[in-house]
Amino acid sequence: MDVLWMIPLLLLMIIPLLMCTSSTFVFYFKKFFYVAWMMVLALIAIPLCILKSGGRDIENMRIIRFMVRHVKYLLGLRFEVSGWEHLQTEGPYVVISNHQSSLDVLGLMEILPDRCTTIAKKELVYAGTVGLICWLGGIVFINRKKTSDAKSVMADAAKTMLDDQIRLWVFPEGTRNQNGDLLPFKKGAFHLAVQAQVPIIPVVFSSYSNFYLRKEKQFKSGVIRLKILPKIETKGMTSDDVSSLSDKSFDLMRAAFLDISDSITRSNGPVRH
Numbered sequence: 485m486d487v488l489w490m491i492p493l494l495l496l497m498i499i500p501l502l503m504c505t506s507s508t509f510v511f512y513f514k515k516f517f518y519v520a521w522m523m524v525l526a527l528i529a530i531p532l533c534i535l536k537s538g539g540r541d542i543e544n545m546r547i548i549r550f551m552v553r554h555v556k557y558l559l560g561l562r563f564e565v566s567g568w569e570h571l572q573t574e575g576p577y578v579v580i581s582n583h584q585s586s587l588d589v590l591g592l593m594e595i596l597p598d599r600c601t602t603i604a605k606k607e608l609v610y611a612g613t614v615g616l617i618c619w620l621g622g623i624v625f626i627n628r629k630k631t632s633d634a635k636s637v638m639a640d641a642a643k644t645m646l647d648d649q650i651r652l653w654v655f656p657e658g659t660r661n662q663n664g665d666l667l668p669f670k671k672g673a674f675h676l677a678v679q680a681q682v683p684i685i686p687v688v689f690s691s692y693s694n695f696y697l698r699k700e701k702q703f704k705s706g707v708i709r710l711k712i713l714p715k716i717e718t719k720g721m722t723s724d725d726v727s728s729l730s731d732k733s734f735d736l737m738r739a740a741f742l743d744i745s746d747s748i749t750r751s752n753g754p755v756r757h
């Protein structure tokens with residue numbers, strides 16, 4: 485029994501020591517802590533959401549947003565947001581952003597407008613308590629392997645957006661990407677906006693490469709710039725305009741990405757690859 489008491493004490497001594505001496509340990513510790521803490525937060529949020537709304541409801545995103553807001557401090561991250569005024573648009577719209585890591589959830593919760601939820605891969609629903617909280621928050625799940633299914637789910641979402649005055653956040657790259665650039669955009673977000681005839685608001689996260697390097701196993705403290713760009717109207721557009729709309733959005737977001745990432749890189753010294 486005495487030995488069992490020693491284990492937490494030893495851990496309390498060893499963890500800070502390792503945190504000071506090994507950046508690889510910091511990397512794994514922060515990653516583990518992030519997932520574990522999000523699971524715990526979701527566990528607390530589940531009954532709160534059920535009590536408030538009785539089940540799956542977009543209003544639950546307010547609770548989720550509130551509960552995730554402090555997590556950035558625990559990981560040593562700070563957000564610098566610009567372009568707030570562009571989110572002050574009435575009614576439904578589609579937000580599109582680049583997607584580097586599951587850490588994007590922190591930035592998303594930093595600026596998430598009211599009555600806004602996201603489109604996510606259906607595998608996320610199986611992620612334990614996080615999956616359940618995503619479902620309760622009204623997240624629209626799509627099967628990326630079955631394009632026809634994904635298209636019909638998104639067509640339904642276009643209708644729901646208008647009927648229920650909902651905003652949807654889509655990651656048009658369709659997967660996580662940390663290659664220092666944007667991946668070509670998939671078309672779903674743009675079909676969605678055109679079908680619902682609602683504006684698109686592009687949001688750009690600066691590169692995480694100045695604090696988070698997966699290959700080098702580094703997860704330092706850092707600043708993430710979030711730039712909200714002016715809305716792009718889709719009124720009067722048809723499916724014929726989707727490709728040019730996607731290209732235009734890509735060009736605007738890529739320019740903003742290189743701009744805000746470059747300025748972080750310059751102020752913190754060169755990025756190691």
Ligand SMILES: CCCCCC/C=C\CCCCCCCCCC(=O)SCCNC(=O)CCNC(=O)[C@H](O)C(C)(C)COP(=O)(O)OP(=O)(O)OC[C@H]1O[C@@H](n2cnc3c(N)ncnc32)[C@H](O)[C@@H]1OP(=O)(O)O
Binds near residue numbers: 552605614626658726
């Ligand atoms: C309290 C604490 C709790 C804490 C826990 C966490 C808390 C909260 C969680 C909240 C946050 C959650 C955040 C979750 C993030 C998850 C992010 C993701 O999962 S990203 C992955 C999923 N998302 C996407 O994939 C969206 C983007 N994908 C697409 O848009 C794709 O287009 C598609 C999946 C719809 C189809 O894929 P694919 O076939 O590969 O794509 P295309 O080349 O774009 O399309 C092929 C042709 O089909 C046409 N098309 C596409 N979409 C449509 C459509 N909706 N309607 C009509 N036609 C469509 C397209 O034009 C192409 O045809 P073409 O002739 O070539 O033009």
Ligand SMILES: CCCCCCCC/C=C\CCCCCCCC(=O)OC[C@@H](O)COP(=O)(O)O
Binds near residue numbers: 523587608612659
């Ligand atoms: C019991 C099951 C345990 C499952 C554990 C997984 C739990 C994840 C928990 C916490 C992290 C919190 C943030 C969750 C939301 C982020 C989701 C995300 O970023 O999904 C990746 C997806 O966009 C793209 O995936 P791919 O790169 O295409 O693949």
